[in-house]
Amino acid sequence: MCYLSEGMAVNCTKRDIWIFLLVCVLFLSYHAYYNGRCQSPCEKRRQPLPSTYSRLVGITEASVLNTSEWYVACLGDRKESDSLQVGLNDVAILKEFPPLDKIDILVKQAFLRLSPEKANAFCANALLILKEESYWSLTVTERWKFALKIFATVGIRQRLPDVIGIGVKKSGSSALRLYLAHHPNIRLPDIYSEAHYFDWKYFMSNKESYMAMMPLLAEDEICYEKTPRYFVTSTAPTNIARDVSPRTKFVICIRDPVKRALSDWHHEQTLLIQRKNFSCVGCTALSEGIRFTEKILTKNGEVDSQSEFIDTSNYARHFEEWLQVFPFSQFFILKEEDIRNNPLPTLQKLEKFLGVPRYYKQEMFVYNSTMNATCFYEDDHELISCLRLQNALPHPEPNETVIKKMRDFFRPHNKRFEELTGMKFEWTDL
Numbered sequence: 001m002c003y004l005s006e007g008m009a010v011n012c013t014k015r016d017i018w019i020f021l022l023v024c025v026l027f028l029s030y031h032a033y034y035n036g037r038c039q040s041p042c043e044k045r046r047q048p049l050p051s052t053y054s055r056l057v058g059i060t061e062a063s064v065l066n067t068s069e070w071y072v073a074c075l076g077d078r079k080e081s082d083s084l085q086v087g088l089n090d091v092a093i094l095k096e097f098p099p100l101d102k103i104d105i106l107v108k109q110a111f112l113r114l115s116p117e118k119a120n121a122f123c124a125n126a127l128l129i130l131k132e133e134s135y136w137s138l139t140v141t142e143r144w145k146f147a148l149k150i151f152a153t154v155g156i157r158q159r160l161p162d163v164i165g166i167g168v169k170k171s172g173s174s175a176l177r178l179y180l181a182h183h184p185n186i187r188l189p190d191i192y193s194e195a196h197y198f199d200w201k202y203f204m205s206n207k208e209s210y211m212a213m214m215p216l217l218a219e220d221e222i223c224y225e226k227t228p229r230y231f232v233t234s235t236a237p238t239n240i241a242r243d244v245s246p247r248t249k250f251v252i253c254i255r256d257p258v259k260r261a262l263s264d265w266h267h268e269q270t271l272l273i274q275r276k277n278f279s280c281v282g283c284t285a286l287s288e289g290i291r292f293t294e295k296i297l298t299k300n301g302e303v304d305s306q307s308e309f310i311d312t313s314n315y316a317r318h319f320e321e322w323l324q325v326f327p328f329s330q331f332f333i334l335k336e337e338d339i340r341n342n343p344l345p346t347l348q349k350l351e352k353f354l355g356v357p358r359y360y361k362q363e364m365f366v367y368n369s370t371m372n373a374t375c376f377y378e379d380d381h382e383l384i385s386c387l388r389l390q391n392a393l394p395h396p397e398p399n400e401t402v403i404k405k406m407r408d409f410f411r412p413h414n415k416r417f418e419e420l421t422g423m424k425f426e427w428t429d430l
């Protein structure tokens, strides 16, 4: 036994010293592990998978692996269905990084697009950092930061959009988005189809949260974000020039202003019904037409230029605001009827404008009459997705006099829009 002698000296046997040293080592290792790796309070960690290191040893012995095998070998696999259970809401995403499950899907999607060489490099870099730790034992935020860091080593980065679809609302922008989403060199924010950053989120959020919505991009990929309300948000042009880039490109879908206004009304009523504070049982095209008329005419029976349904269709007024900030060459304008009836030629011009390789072919666009939907087939003829053209609620049908009043109101604005764009529209002089 060790004891203190009268002269305060310590007398120990060799065995005691060894035991003492062993206890010290265990104690110090315990503290180093918890103080080094956990913040206080220590975040709850996910169930760890088998050691990444041993998985690396396993995979380096394998001769050829495809990208998904690399993914599993590197990071371990989790089923997407496991992770889709958490609901998202817009506000949560503004304050934090995108929530857990969407992040994992973003990472997986970006990983699966890597070439085998890049996947190999990604794994090597990832495992250097992870060492014995499991990727899935990291918290959400740690996982996201980790993934961004490792992707950067193989040239994949998050970037603010190169091109923004700014509208116009109800002019075929969702169909266009569907087509662009399948282009191999175009990536969209995977979380929301519409970011709504430069309209309603701008004043309660920051640039980092906008960036957090963006996809992971390889060097030959561009980022496309679409939010149709930007077109009518007068602060958007200057804010985009400042926060994104003065060289940002824009895509605008344009539609007959009267049809657009009617579609807009239909859309707003559908949303009201969905939010369940409005009932439209027995609504007809005629009754909707009357309610629409009340909304767009003043008490004197004039077209109300302040009505949102009318103002959004005043393309010249809004486009002039954009042209004060960005040169015309940065805008690509598409006609809704082209997106609807014959998208290929327009999409090929758009590919050129965006500087991406040619991808679209005629056989990719198929109208499905049973579903009344436009469907998109990938190169290998696999059906990817369909977009319905209408839903159950009838579109409003105002009477002829109201339509004529709207046509008279829009005509000079349409002419001005033609002057601004150098384009011709069938509906300008109607």
Ligand SMILES: Nc1ncnc2c1ncn2[C@@H]1O[C@H](COP(=O)(O)OS(=O)(=O)O)[C@@H](OP(=O)(O)O)[C@H]1O
Binding pocket: 168, 169, 170, 171, 172, 173, 174, 175, 228, 263, 264, 266, 267, 336, 339, 340, 341, 373, 374, 387, 388, 389, 390
């Ligand atoms: N190819 C194709 N597929 C599906 N839908 C198409 C297509 N082309 C145009 N449209 C019509 O575009 C209208 C919806 O426009 P948006 O997608 O811009 O609406 S939104 O602003 O994003 O809510 C909506 O108009 P309405 O049906 O009149 O409401 C769609 O029918």
